[in-house]
Amino acid sequence: MNNIQTEQHQSPTPTRDSVEQAAGRMIGILNDSSIALLIGVGHQTGLFETLAALPAAGSDLIADAAGLNERYVREWLGGMTSAGFVDYQPDRGTYSLRPEFVPVVTGPGTENLARTLQYVPLMGEVAPKVAQAFRTGGGTSYDDYPRFHHIMASESAAVNDASLVETILPLTGCVDALRRGISVADIGCGEGHAMNLLAATFPASTFTGYDFSGEALAAASDEASAAGLSNVRFELQDVSRLETEEPFDLVTAFDAIHDQARPAEVLKNIRAALKPEGTFLMVDINASSRLEDNVELPWAAFLYTISTFHCMAVSLGQGGDGLGTVWGKQRATDMLLDAGFRAVEVKELEEDPFNAYYVARP
Numbered sequence: 001m002n003n004i005q006t007e008q009h010q011s012p013t014p015t016r017d018s019v020e021q022a023a024g025r026m027i028g029i030l031n032d033s034s035i036a037l038l039i040g041v042g043h044q045t046g047l048f049e050t051l052a053a054l055p056a057a058g059s060d061l062i063a064d065a066a067g068l069n070e071r072y073v074r075e076w077l078g079g080m081t082s083a084g085f086v087d088y089q090p091d092r093g094t095y096s097l098r099p100e101f102v103p104v105v106t107g108p109g110t111e112n113l114a115r116t117l118q119y120v121p122l123m124g125e126v127a128p129k130v131a132q133a134f135r136t137g138g139g140t141s142y143d144d145y146p147r148f149h150h151i152m153a154s155e156s157a158a159v160n161d162a163s164l165v166e167t168i169l170p171l172t173g174c175v176d177a178l179r180r181g182i183s184v185a186d187i188g189c190g191e192g193h194a195m196n197l198l199a200a201t202f203p204a205s206t207f208t209g210y211d212f213s214g215e216a217l218a219a220a221s222d223e224a225s226a227a228g229l230s231n232v233r234f235e236l237q238d239v240s241r242l243e244t245e246e247p248f249d250l251v252t253a254f255d256a257i258h259d260q261a262r263p264a265e266v267l268k269n270i271r272a273a274l275k276p277e278g279t280f281l282m283v284d285i286n287a288s289s290r291l292e293d294n295v296e297l298p299w300a301a302f303l304y305t306i307s308t309f310h311c312m313a314v315s316l317g318q319g320g321d322g323l324g325t326v327w328g329k330q331r332a333t334d335m336l337l338d339a340g341f342r343a344v345e346v347k348e349l350e351e352d353p354f355n356a357y358y359v360a361r362p
């Protein structure tokens, strides 16, 4: 037995002040996590947009304008007032959304964080199953998250609409080739917006999206049909056993590697699906592989939480590796090299601080 095992572990006695601070932090978390649920409702019901469009108004007028039940709206307004999002004038009984909150809770842009906060109630839906997996191992299934694909698609569409063509694609050096006409595949394409956007922008190129969710692919095909696109198709495949007819010039994966059951196989399959002079663009979470480097990251706690409740859990639920959301740049680079890529560049974009952009060549 070594000394560490035999010594009695003695924690330093906390001071009264430090315990009070810890309790204060817990109360803050109680309030903030509760407000996350109200923000989710505000986002889903359009209440934020309604408030932003109205002058200071009573709950009956706000409920009417939003087409919602007044009693629920009044309680929601109480929570949002307590959280400091809404100003309440008691003498007139009116509520108004504070102007500085308008950009962060409304609109289609990347600054609307109410959309991102939808992950919190989504995680709550699987909490009992995840707690059980702490005891038994295993994990969850994608089917446990009925709203996941849609929330993910709306998050990634906001980034891609703002930056994919103008800022992200130039990182690959493939823009001229896309104009001339090349073949492109997207791995774990979800609801397919990235492929549809590129298909509309580069009509001379052809695009294929792969995913194993039939429901997500149906939404992808619907969007392509609605836009009248004939140069994009979506194929149901498990990419850990990817089979392609012809090699591609460009393969992309948008936040679709870290939750794979068998990420090493998927990266090897991508490498095999590329032409010798092809390019792989892997967009994945911007973090370090070392916990100690991540603690200062403003959203580190969120990343480890969503990993526990979704990304790691769905991988373990398939008997997979459970790589996790925070696999980090060092491990990602090593895995790309192990998969046979010889040159890997890692880039960061101001427009999307959540993600790192890997450009890898065979």
Ligand SMILES: C[S@@+](CC[C@H](N)C(=O)[O-])C[C@H]1O[C@@H](n2cnc3c(N)ncnc32)[C@H](O)[C@@H]1O
Residues within 6 Å of the ligand: 142, 149, 152, 153, 156, 157, 187, 188, 189, 190, 191, 210, 211, 212, 213, 216, 237, 238, 239, 240, 253, 254, 255, 256, 259, 260, 261
């Ligand atoms: C985090 S989501 C990203 C979706 C999309 N790329 C986006 O940015 O909106 C990961 C996607 O990978 C898909 N996926 C996971 N494992 C897969 C596998 N083995 N084969 C095919 N698709 C898979 C999931 O169904 C999901 O749509």
